[in-house]
Amino acid sequence: MLVRTVSIDAPVRTVAAAARHTRTVLAGFAALRPDPVPPAGELLVPGDGLVLRSGGELEPTRGSFVVRGADEHGLLLAPPGADRCPPAEFEVALTGGAAGTSMTVTARPGEGVGRAELAAMEEVLDGYPAAVREITEEWCGRPVVVAAAIVDGGLLLAQQRRSPARHAGGWELPGGRVEAGETEAQAMVRECREELAVDVRVLGGFGTDVPVSADGGMLLRGYLAGLRDRSAVPRPVEHRAVRWVGADRLPELEWLATDRLLLDSMRSALGGAAR
Ligand SMILES: Nc1nc2c([nH]c(=O)n2[C@H]2C[C@H](O)[C@@H](COP(=O)(O)OP(=O)(O)OP(=O)(O)O)O2)c(=O)[nH]1
The missing domain is CATH 3.90.79.10 (Nucleoside Triphosphate Pyrophosphohydrolase)
Structure with missing residues (x-):
């Protein structure tokens, strides 16, 4: 299990919107070459699909994910049905406080995940919070x-x-x-x-x-x-x-x-x- 916690100086519901923004997911999950299916709207909603890939061009590993939750508590991406492998489940948990929002991103690798996929997940754990922070900062001054x-x-x-x-x-x-x-x-x-x-x-x-x-x-x-x-x-x-x-x-x-x-x-x- 890979975990990263960051703190973002913005209200929890603004961070939650950034966390489910399609642009954030596309940028933050770039290492897993995300592909929304069908093409998602501006914010992901429960039921939206996302295909993630890792590995080389010749032997990519594909994983289909469904948005299980996208609300003020965070975001949950998991494979459809009971099939939890491969390659992972992603959970974003948000907690609001006086000092802003604490965001914990957890990636749970499925069975048989290789080194290349783990490395790609590590990249997501750095890239995704950075993408959330960037879009949150862009929105914070808005009426x-x-x-x-x-x-x-x-x-x-x-x-x-x-x-x-x-x-x-x-x-x-x-x-x-x-x-x-x-x-x-x-x-x-x-x-x-x-x-x-x-x-x-x-x-x-x-x-x-x-x-x-x-x-x-x-x-x-x-x-x-x-x-x-x-x-x-x-x-x-x-x-x-x-x-x-x-x-x-x-x-x-x-x-x-x-x-x-x-x-x-x-x-x-x-x-x-x-x-
Ligand atoms: N009130 C409201 N506005 C919404 C919703 N959804 C949505 O996109 N908007 C948009 C429409 C407008 O572009 C913007 C502002 O809404 P508004 O026209 O009600 O705001 P207002 O009463 O202050 O506007 P006004 O008196 O200056 O015309 O928000 C919604 O559920 N409620």
Whole structure:
């Protein structure tokens, strides 16, 4: 088993987003020539596949991996099914603290792994944390857009955008940009009042950050929330519609691309399958 622990001076949910970023995985796993199958989106999501290869061009060893977990706790890549060999399982475990985030990367070689593969894994254990650090630093100065995962009675509140044209008809979580002098929690409460005419209480973090490319680059940061008054009825003040959705109907909505990357976290927030 090969293990490396590094500390990164950034919030755990920002590091978690960098850890599941396709660019990070492609750069950090370069020694194992990673190949996402099918081609992954901007962030890896559970169920995505990744082929890793080591050895020379003539006799490469291939290993198929599936993303088993990609959330605020880290990333888990393991062979599909019960087949644990060859060549390895990779686990990234993240812990947030006052001083930033501690990231431990563990590579568990499968049976019969040769020296060349072990050497490639060692390279990954150096390269991958470096790639995570680089992209995290790039994101840390970005403005934050807060998004509220409001849950009640096993349902999650989604809202449908009316504008701008590129987002019209798309479903998203209530929220918006954090204004100067405001905390993220205050921004959530204000946005939910403005958009839904209800008061919410912030219950905790939700999912990893998600990079948003619009307007020069922002970070979408989710928070789990609940209605202060459970009999209050959220209404679409600025949006086309609002809807309470159960876990099984979540994939049916036309979510904005950013929010689609949080579907697994939405399911977990509703008590569904988490890793
Ligand atoms: N509120 C929100 N914005 C999202 C989500 N997903 C997503 O990509 N975005 C993007 C859309 C925008 O490019 C950006 C900012 O969202 P916004 O338009 O709600 O922000 P805002 O209320 O502060 O904007 P504005 O008043 O200045 O128009 O974040 C989401 O789930 N909720």
